[in-house]
Amino acid sequence: MIGIRTSLPLPSLGEIVAQLFVYFIIEDYTNYWMHRFLHCKWGYEKIHWVHHEYTAPIGYAAPYAHWLEVLLLGIPSFLGPATAPGHMITFWLWIALRHIESIETHSGYDLPWTPTKFIPFYGGAEYHDYHHYVGGQSQSNFASVFTYCDYIYGTDKGYRYQKKVMKELKDGVKSTGLQNGGSHNSSLLREALHSHGVDESVITQVIVTRAEKDLKDIKKLYYKRNSETLDHAVAKET
Numbered sequence: 144m145i146g147i148r149t150s151l152p153l154p155s156l157g158e159i160v161a162q163l164f165v166y167f168i169i170e171d172y173t174n175y176w177m178h179r180f181l182h183c184k185w186g187y188e189k190i191h192w193v194h195h196e197y198t199a200p201i202g203y204a205a206p207y208a209h210w211l212e213v214l215l216l217g218i219p220s221f222l223g224p225a226t227a228p229g230h231m232i233t234f235w236l237w238i239a240l241r242h243i244e245s246i247e248t249h250s251g252y253d254l255p256w257t258p259t260k261f262i263p264f265y266g267g268a269e270y271h272d273y274h275h276y277v278g279g280q281s282q283s284n285f286a287s288v289f290t291y292c293d294y295i296y297g298t299d300k301g302y303r304y305q306k307k308v309m310k311e312l313k314d315g316v317k318s319t320g321l322q323n324g325g326s327h328n329s330s331l332l333r334e335a336l337h338s339h340g341v342d343e344s345v346i347t348q349v350i351v352t353r354a355e356k357d358l359k360d361i362k363k364l365y366y367k368r369n370s371e372t373l374d375h376a377v378a379k380e381t
């Protein structure tokens with residue numbers, strides 16, 4: 144089959160690593176463009192919406208897709224071994240690693256000790272979670288494995304902006320405190336709404352997250368001042 148050998152001798156470690164590297168690069172690049180195509184109106188409405196039923200994916204959501212998407216995105220996976228065929232062991236290792244990578248990316252866990260943290264330009268769960276969170280209108284984070292394609296073609300702007308806004312909001316809460324937090328927040332949001340390349344739902348997320356944080360702070364403050372929980376007081380009033 145396409146030059147994949149099954150006989151002895153077994154491939155050296157160097158050969159396996161080099162071929163796996165090539166397979167990952169080819170898969171990532173081809174998958175990026177096919178995934179981007181699936182986000183056009185036709186591609187999304189006919190095929191890709193199935194995979195996006197999960198707005199906060201779990202490991203099982205990795206292969207969950209329309210049958211045509213499974214076939215289409217199989218092409219990038221087989222293109223590497225077809226271009227640079229090696230030993231059957233390398234081929235199966237590649238298929239296993241590609242699935243493990245995809246499950247990790249959809250797992251929802253961005254664990255600090257995962258070995259993939261040491262891979263340069265690796266996307267991971269947080270990166271792909273953003274793509275699922277924004278959903279159909281998403282023009283961000285198309286790549287399957289690495290982050291460099293999105294960076295080169297400018298399709299990580301929404302994601303980077305969201306990270307920036309979240310960081311500034313966190314720092315703003317820390318430095319300005321509860322009293323001034325509101326005005327600082329509104330200027331950030333105004334800036335966000337006037338920026339280009341920002342997904343609308345990212346702003347919604349910022350507002351919702353901020354509102355939750357504010358409510359928590361207000362409840363804490365109320366309890367400190369009145370020695371009674373806000374929920375309890377509201378229940379008494381109504």
Ligand SMILES: [Zn+2]
Pocket residue numbers: 178182191195274
């Ligand atoms: Zn997608």
Ligand SMILES: [Zn+2]
Pocket residue numbers: 194200205249271275
């Ligand atoms: Zn996905």
